Amino acid sequence: MELTASLSLVRSEIILSFSALALLLLAAWMDQAGRLISILAVAALGAAAAFTASSLGSGASASAFDGLMVNDAFGNFSKLLIYIAAAVSLTIAPRFLEKAGAMRAEYPVLIVLSCIGMGIMVSATDLISLYIGLELQSLSAYVLASFVRSDGRSAEAGLKYFVLGGLASGMLLFGASLVYGFAGSTSFAAIGLAMDKEVGLGLIFGIVFILSGLAFKISAAPFHMWTPDVYEGAPTPVTAFFASAPKVAAIALLMRIVLEAFGSQVLVWQQIIIAVALMSIIIGAVGAIGQQNLKRLMAYSSINNVGFILIGLATGTEQGIAAMLVYLTIYVAMTLGGFVCLMQLKDKDGTYREEFADIAGLSKTRPALAAAFAIFMFSLAGIPPLFGFWGKLVVFNAAVAAGLLPLAVIGIAASVIGAFYYLKVVKVMYFDDAADVIAESDDKVLVWTGGILAAANSPLGYFAIPVLGVWTAVAAKALF
Amino acid sequence: MNAADMPVLSIMLAIPIVAAALCLFVRAELARPIALGATLANFILGVVLWISYDPAGAQWQFTESAQLFGPIGWKLGIDGISLTLIMLSVFLMPICIGASWNSIQKRVGEYMAAFLLMETLMIGVFAAQDLLLFYIFFEAGLIPMYLIIGIWGGQDRIYASYKFFLYTLLGSVVMLIAMLWMIQFAGTADIPTLLNTDFPVQAQTLLWLAFFASFAVKMPMWPVHTWLPDAHVQAPTAGSVILAGVLLKMGGYGFLRFSLPMFPEASANFIPLVFGLSMVAVVYTSLVALVQQDMKKLIAYSSVAHMAIVTVGLFTFNQQGIEGAIIVMLSHGLVSGALFLCVGVIYDRLHTREISRYGGISVNMPKYALLFMLFTMASVGLPGTSGFVGEFLSLAGAYKVSTWATLIATTGIILGAGYMLYLYRRIAFGPQVNADAAAMQDIDGREMWLLAPIAVVVLWMGVYPETFLAPIRRDVATIVERIERAAPAGDSKLMVVDPTTARFRVAHEPKKDVAEGSH
Numbered sequence: 001m002e003l004t005a006s007l008s009l010v011r012s013e014i015i016l017s018f019s020a021l022a023l024l025l026l027a028a029w030m031d032q033a034g035r036l037i038s039i040l041a042v043a044a045l046g047a048a049a050a051f052t053a054s055s056l057g058s059g060a061s062a063s064a065f066d067g068l069m070v071n072d073a074f075g076n077f078s079k080l081l082i083y084i085a086a087a088v089s090l091t092i093a094p095r096f097l098e099k100a101g102a103m104r105a106e107y108p109v110l111i112v113l114s115c116i117g118m119g120i121m122v123s124a125t126d127l128i129s130l131y132i133g134l135e136l137q138s139l140s141a142y143v144l145a146s147f148v149r150s151d152g153r154s155a156e157a158g159l160k161y162f163v164l165g166g167l168a169s170g171m172l173l174f175g176a177s178l179v180y181g182f183a184g185s186t187s188f189a190a191i192g193l194a195m196d197k198e199v200g201l202g203l204i205f206g207i208v209f210i211l212s213g214l215a216f217k218i219s220a221a222p223f224h225m226w227t228p229d230v231y232e233g234a235p236t237p238v239t240a241f242f243a244s245a246p247k248v249a250a251i252a253l254l255m256r257i258v259l260e261a262f263g264s265q266v267l268v269w270q271q272i273i274i275a276v277a278l279m280s281i282i283i284g285a286v287g288a289i290g291q292q293n294l295k296r297l298m299a300y301s302s303i304n305n306v307g308f309i310l311i312g313l314a315t316g317t318e319q320g321i322a323a324m325l326v327y328l329t330i331y332v333a334m335t336l337g338g339f340v341c342l343m344q345l346k347d348k349d350g351t352y353r354e355e356f357a358d359i360a361g362l363s364k365t366r367p368a369l370a371a372a373f374a375i376f377m378f379s380l381a382g383i384p385p386l387f388g389f390w391g392k393l394v395v396f397n398a399a400v401a402a403g404l405l406p407l408a409v410i411g412i413a414a415s416v417i418g419a420f421y422y423l424k425v426v427k428v429m430y431f432d433d434a435a436d437v438i439a440e441s442d443d444k445v446l447v448w449t450g451g452i453l454a455a456a457n458s459p460l461g462y463f464a465i466p467v468l469g470v471w472t473a474v475a476a477k478a479l480f
Numbered sequence: 481m482n483a484a485d486m487p488v489l490s491i492m493l494a495i496p497i498v499a500a501a502l503c504l505f506v507r508a509e510l511a512r513p514i515a516l517g518a519t520l521a522n523f524i525l526g527v528v529l530w531i532s533y534d535p536a537g538a539q540w541q542f543t544e545s546a547q548l549f550g551p552i553g554w555k556l557g558i559d560g561i562s563l564t565l566i567m568l569s570v571f572l573m574p575i576c577i578g579a580s581w582n583s584i585q586k587r588v589g590e591y592m593a594a595f596l597l598m599e600t601l602m603i604g605v606f607a608a609q610d611l612l613l614f615y616i617f618f619e620a621g622l623i624p625m626y627l628i629i630g631i632w633g634g635q636d637r638i639y640a641s642y643k644f645f646l647y648t649l650l651g652s653v654v655m656l657i658a659m660l661w662m663i664q665f666a667g668t669a670d671i672p673t674l675l676n677t678d679f680p681v682q683a684q685t686l687l688w689l690a691f692f693a694s695f696a697v698k699m700p701m702w703p704v705h706t707w708l709p710d711a712h713v714q715a716p717t718a719g720s721v722i723l724a725g726v727l728l729k730m731g732g733y734g735f736l737r738f739s740l741p742m743f744p745e746a747s748a749n750f751i752p753l754v755f756g757l758s759m760v761a762v763v764y765t766s767l768v769a770l771v772q773q774d775m776k777k778l779i780a781y782s783s784v785a786h787m788a789i790v791t792v793g794l795f796t797f798n799q800q801g802i803e804g805a806i807i808v809m810l811s812h813g814l815v816s817g818a819l820f821l822c823v824g825v826i827y828d829r830l831h832t833r834e835i836s837r838y839g840g841i842s843v844n845m846p847k848y849a850l851l852f853m854l855f856t857m858a859s860v861g862l863p864g865t866s867g868f869v870g871e872f873l874s875l876a877g878a879y880k881v882s883t884w885a886t887l888i889a890t891t892g893i894i895l896g897a898g899y900m901l902y903l904y905r906r907i908a909f910g911p912q913v914n915a916d917a918a919a920m921q922d923i924d925g926r927e928m929w930l931l932a933p934i935a936v937v938v939l940w941m942g943v944y945p946e947t948f949l950a951p952i953r954r955d956v957a958t959i960v961e962r963i964e965r966a967a968p969a970g971d972s973k974l975m976v977v978d979p980t981t982a983r984f985r986v987a988h989e990p991k992k993d994v995a996e997g998s999h
Contacts, residue, residue: 364587378623383649384616393612393656400660408660412653419649423626423642431630431638465550 006064009071012048012079013119019044020112027105034103035094041108042087045115049083052076059474067187068129075123077325077475078252082118085244085332086111088449092340093237095443099350100148100235107147111241114140118249125260127176127186130253134172134217137246138165144241145234157233164226168216175209178202179261188261196264207262211272214257217250220310221279224303228287231299236352239295240339243302244332251306251328255313255321259479266316273314274407280307281411285418294345294354297421298338301380304418305331308382311411312395315402321476323398326468327391330461334379334388337453341373344441344450353437359425361434369441370429372454379457381422382415387461487544489556489607492525492570493600500596508588512581515592519573519599526570533563535951539958540609540672552616553669555609560951561736561806562606565729568813569602571937572725576718578930579821583717583828584632591632594624595718602726606733611659611669618730619652625719625727633714640707640714647707651697658690662742674742675962681745688746691739699731701754701791702761705784712780713833717824720776724783725817729809732790736802740794741962747795748966751881754795759888761788766895770902775823775833778903779816782859785892786812792889793874797967801877802956803949807870810948811858811941815867818855818934822848825927826907829920835903840912845922849908851931856904858938860897866941881970 007014023037023044030036053076061072090108097103113136120133142165146158180186182202183194195203212223219227231239262269284304291297309331312324344366345353353359363370379388392415399408441447456464499518503511533541543557558566576595584591601624604617622645630641663669666677679687697704708728712720740747762785769781786808793805825848826841827833842849858865861872871893878886912918923931941948 363590367590383619383623385620389616389619393660396657397660397663400657401664405657405661408657409654412657413650416646416650416653420642420646423645426626427630427638427642430627431641462549462552465552466547469550 005062006069009062009064010069010119010123012051012083013116015048015051016044016112016116016119019047020109020116023105023109023112027109031105034097034105034107037105038090038094038108041112042090044112045083045087045090048115048119049080049087052079052083056080056471056474059477061478063125065129067189068126069120069123070125071123072478073471074252074256074475074478075119077471078122078248079119081248081329081332082115082122082245085248085336086115086241088336089237089241089244092240092343092446092449093235095446096235096237096343096352097148099352101150102148102235107144110140110144110147114144114241115245118245121249122252122256124253125188125256127180127188130257131169131173131176134250134253135169137249138169138217141165141242141246144238145230147238148235151235153233154235157230160226160233161230164216168213168223170213171209171216172213175206175211175213178206178209180206182206188257191261192264195262199265199268204268207269208272210257211254211269211276214250214254215276218247218254218306219299219303220276220306221283221303222276224280224283227303228291228296228299231302232293232295232354236295236339236343236354239298240336240343243298243335243339247302247306248328248332251309251324255324256479258313259316259321263316263480270314270316273310274404277307277310277314278407278410278414280304280310281414282307282417285414285421288418288421289424291421292356294342294356294359294425297425298335298342301338301418301422302335305335305380308392308395308411308415311399311404311407314407315398315404317398317402318473318476318480319401320395320398321479322469322472323394325472325475326394329468329472330379330387330391330457333453333456333461334376337372337376337450337457338380340446340450340453341369341376344369344443344446345438346441347437348439350439356424356428357435358437359429359435360432361436362429362438364434365436366438366440369438369450372450373429374426375454375457377422377425381419383419385459385462387457387459390462390465487556488525488529488542489558489603490544492522492529492566492603493556493607495522495525496596496599500593500600503589503592503596506589508585511589511592512577515577515596516574518596519570519577522599522603523570523574526567529558530563530567530951533558533560533951535560535954539955543609545609551669552612553610555613555670556607557609557672558607560953560955561733563951564806564810564948565606565726565733566603568729568810569599569606569726571933572721572813572817573599575817575821575930575934576721578926579721579824580716580718581926583824587631591628594628595722597624598628598722602722602730605730609671611663611671611674613669614671615652615656615659618734619649621727621730622648625723628719629711629715632716632719635714636710637714640710643707644711647704648694648697651694651704654690655694658687662687671737677742679743684743684746685749688739688743688750691734691743692750695731695734695739696757697731698734699728699787699791700784701731701757701788702764702784703757705761705765708784709777709780712783712820713774713776717820717827720780720820720824721817724779724820725813728783728787729813732787732794732805732809735791735794736806736959740797741959744963744966747963748797748968751795751968754791755882755885758788758791759885761785762889762892763895766892766899769899770895772899773835775827775835775903775907776820777833778835778899779819779823782896782899783812783816785896786816786859789871789874789889789892792878792885793870796874796877796881797960797963798877798880799953799956799960800873801880802959803952804870804873804875804877806952806956807866807941807945807948808874809870811866811870811938814934814938814941815855815858815865818851818931818938819859821927821930821934822852822855825923825931826917826920830916835906837914838907838917839910839914840908841917841920842908843912844918844920847928848923851923851935852908853904854935854938856900858942860900861893864939864942866938866945869942869945881968883971
């Protein structure tokens, strides 16, 4: 009885687990069926998304497996976002991987496995289940990074990611063991109770290590060094995936552990989050200025954006959490859009291009692509009326409401530095003379995905604000 | 005849957007008439707005309200001040399109789309009644203007476009934080409600500074004006017209709509700052204008000087000063726009803005010389032109507050006469030293159609300013009443009398006049 109830609460993970295994079997028989398996994997993600979406608006919360996991609005919202982002990363990939000779059936299977891990991450309420989810996600990600085996950069990216990710996991585990030792439990709720009274040095150390490990996973400064290298080296569709779904999962996990386990001692972690947020914003902005490679630029952009998202967490309020979820949603749309545009940068021989020099004067040769790219850049910079502005607005609004005025002022002033390099992309595409290296895109899937994401980032996105507001508010409530 | 029948403002916002989308997909020959048609349609709607606006009616007219976007309310509505500035925008837009008819040959569809988008955003700024909606319109203007300068600009266009974008963005983001704080405090983003919210005096100081950062850059005030000469010089002619004509007015509008009525105490405390910066600006930028070799740069610096008179007028806290400031804004919008068009006319012929490359062109271009003379005089502030009315009123208002500021600011008119007449002499008079300049054709029908309407309005505003003062009088009075409690004492010690009956006796019997005037 207890078990069946628990199993029904994790039904989306179960669907994905069975799908992953079935697809793996299928792949064993049909070696060259990468495309078919991709389609089936998208369908499985769609089914899982439908299950989570059905319980999205409700504030109901139920604990599974004796408090190891929870099925609540927060987890469901995050999962929905993760599944959608993963499905998009799957949809845009085939052409690219075929060109690289790597469209093997493992790609969709690994993404689905990673999604299971992420689903566990966002609904974990215990340090043990947290770690299981995190490792399932990470291990799939290491393989994905080096998926194009023949490409040295890809292999290097995978290795770097693996070594540094392993280090981060180690730090997280060390912190978790300290917290367990001093709080006497691995359950978030019990840790929360233990922290109610007083916080000793051991617990603080544990918290610092856990936050450091998670900062690695969300590529927040000062643990961001791996990001540009891995983003540049990994195959572009995989980079798009890294920049979206796992980031959502790790940030959601961070939110849950910080608020449910350490929530009673805001002052202990708030300063860490503030420092990490500001460092990420500034390093993400300044580091991007000199980049010549667009994928590295997007990597710094993601560091920068994580900083803004963390401002919401620094408030430690329900409003701040809702704001983070809004920002995350918009961020996923922006960053996926950016990568979809990058993937359309192919020259006449079909080679993928990713340097600034290649997109010079793009607006003359490929006006629609340039316009879409410009929309994503202005949106990432947070310039109204594009939808990215709304994300920044809600986050800063939460910071102002929580009385963190200096943080808000410094953060928003630093966003102007970021605007500089986003503008540079637009400048190169619109103001420079045409280099004319980019050929017409022959991939209709990319064109359509890019178009839909551009529309979502345009002012049309504002029509989503009411429904997004309700969902994120309900989700944020689940953490308090 | 109001919003209940037809959402005029929403239609005025929608027409350019739809036309802009169309322009992106058609070829150049079609994009031009579409853009002209859309801007003319908006101008006609603007005239309808002007005619049906009731100066004695409700403070906010043509109001619309819809909760489309969650916390951002689609709330529109105008008072007299917004009305005049919207009129200025829709009046200048068809002229801008006309000015670009031949001079823009590359990427015409995108160019027209950017201008039409700009028009929507300008109208939106003046019509928004929701603080966040205002901010969105206010900031969004950066994108099309960045593209206009960067794609169709001159030699150093990239530097100028970056400078324009980052300067104004940095100014504005801090204002956003202040706006969020205000919304938290008041519990609403509704501008009419916020206008009557009393913010704590201490908070006002910070809020005022945050808004000041944005509006001072936009205005632009010395010493954050340096983006303006670059942007003006590099922008295409129509870009300069819209920049000088309307975008700079957003700063003044912001002071008038937000800084003054929302933070009266802080505004009063910062009068020395505003007056100080304005005094420096008037003298300094006028002197800088005097030595310019580039026509557009000269007019750009003169804009900074004129805008300084606007800020002086706005912070006088009295009816005359504020009304004068608004008239200077309108007048400057027309006159500097027209001057940039005049520069554009000869630039199209000779492709240089170097003043010394011209000379004596009144011989071969008499019609042009006449119009150019009119706008030069209007810029100087000759009585009978729009410039005089505004400058006189705002300086008269300033006299009540600070005689020193008035004295210094008034030198701007003398210096203005200096640099403008010097410019005119070098271009239009003197010997015809440059053969190519002497061979230029006089203005054709299209150029006449661009300049003549502005000339008519400039004279109209100079001879019968009541047309333009009537719609704003009551709204300015509302603001003055609102900020009265913080009004500065003033150092000129003027006596208050009833101006209608006691006009000529003020100097002799100041004390008794009030009582006697009531007979």
